Amino acid sequence: MTAAAEWSAWTCRVRLVVTDPAALAPGRALLTRRMAAVDRACSRFRADSELSLLGRAGGGWTPVSPLLAEALAVALRAAELTDGDVDPTVGGALVSLAHDGDPLGTGARAEPAVVPAPGWHTVELDRAAGRVRVPAGVLLDLGATAKAWTADRAAAEITAATGSGVLVAIGGDVAVAGPAPAGGWRVRVEDVTAPLDRRPTGPCAVVTVRSGGLATSGTRARRWQQAGLHLHHLLDPRTGLPARPVWRTVSVAAGSCVDANTVSTATVVRGDGAWPWLRAVRVPARLVTEDGAVLTVGGWPAESAA
Template sequence: MSTVQRDRAAQLERPVAVADWTAWTCRVRLAVTDPAALPAARALLTARLAAVDRACSRFRADSELAAVDAGAGRWTPVGPLLAEALAVALRAARLSDGDVDPTVGGAMTALGYDRDLDLVDPGQVPPVLSPVAGWGTVELDGDRVRIPWGTRLDLGATAKSWTADRAAADIAARTGVGALVSIGGDVAVAGPAPAGGWRVRVEDVTGDPDAPAGPDAQVVVLTDGGLATSGTRARRWRRGGVEVHHVLDPRTGLPATPAWRTVSVAAASCTDAGTASTAAVVRGRAALPWLAGLGLPARLVGEDGDVVTTGGWPAWTC
């Protein structure tokens, strides 16, 4: 489990170097505990983002994932990166009892989310019921995969958090410094933390971490593991005059009924945190006893703005 603590401003004076940029239509933040290591760390993270995009993007016709979709119904060879990403997605599906499901790609496309979000066509047809094949239909056998005919995969629920985990660990191992990697607000840390830990802002919509905190933001400290936030506010668009969001209920193929506008979870890895936070959005009010049973620190913000915490999430601080 990740160690998540209250932010104590007096502990946070530390010499770290930070770089920010945009990738995958997300804000990316890289921080390292030695400024001299920042160029090498950024090169490592940039290379990993590019490699994952080539393997796993459903927006690229030349990606390996697109080849798997095109070959639905038969075995398709995959490289080690996509094989690992698929294994991670299937594990997340198993651990969440199917609330996080990689076979929602067709349903996402039916909602119009078949390209980068800022390019989505609102279309004229409103969302319709589009159940997914289900994660249990995906067959992964080493370096090959087979999905049912008509199925399209979407690894969006796990790819960001898994990439953050892998990148942070790789940077720490290769440079010997502590590293924080945030991709769209999914945060992984590895290596020696700075004095006082890594300061992370938790809020409804990922914004500029250097800007003044909003009234609903909370700042916590991570020393290991990861933290992820899932919600229904950040990635929204209109389809046929209906506003929709990107967290789908695999049982219907439609956006999950909103009970929580955001759920933030800390765990032993960013991947596990992201799996739990996404599943919690799908589960709605039933997420509270589920998260409590897992013992994961979590902060859930209701549609009305009320905040509920569980699992030892730290007391409020700004």
């Protein structure tokens, strides 16, 4: 038996599944508290968050909470592993493209501005001292890693507290912990995460996950128009513009959700140039082209329709 709860938060679907039904209520409470704490520390969309306050700090060393310090460390590690394809200094570029104050990406301005990311090397993090230094004017955005990291942390916390097997899905970021149900966790990958009783609108597949995490990054969930241009939230940090439309969806399985999401996001950013890197990192991946063709690498299983 499993028990599940599903709700909306952070402008996406949140799903919690447990192998022990008695763990559902305490598990949901733990997940809700974890997400609230991350939001207070890491949100770019609330003026009172630690991250927003850091953006107004003026470029000096600024004390940060252990939670934000860990979130920043995760983001900087992702930037290092991807040679800057996943870069937390894209906040200014997102603001310039009217993705500020509007997490659904429905806002617009007359002319899109181009603001390349200053680069993750400009951020200095001293975790031992609990402080960080970000150059004045550099805005951080942790959207590329914070959801996946939250899913990983919450799944582990719920299992530790309840002993139950756990699946946490926040949008396209899925983390599992503890004993899996018989046959493993069945996860549907698709362009835009939707309730399981809703028919997918694009190419989709169902895969089995037994440990670690699975993440789907794509250009269909958060899109908007500006000055006649179709934009999305996955930016190429080097240009400050949305990644070229090569892959509409990339799904990756890895030892953790944050690692899966790091690879899936970087693959979207790299476009056609992702293939050598994907083969080098040796993780299962499913790539969907703009016209809906499905390509796989790294031992991703054969398609099983939802």
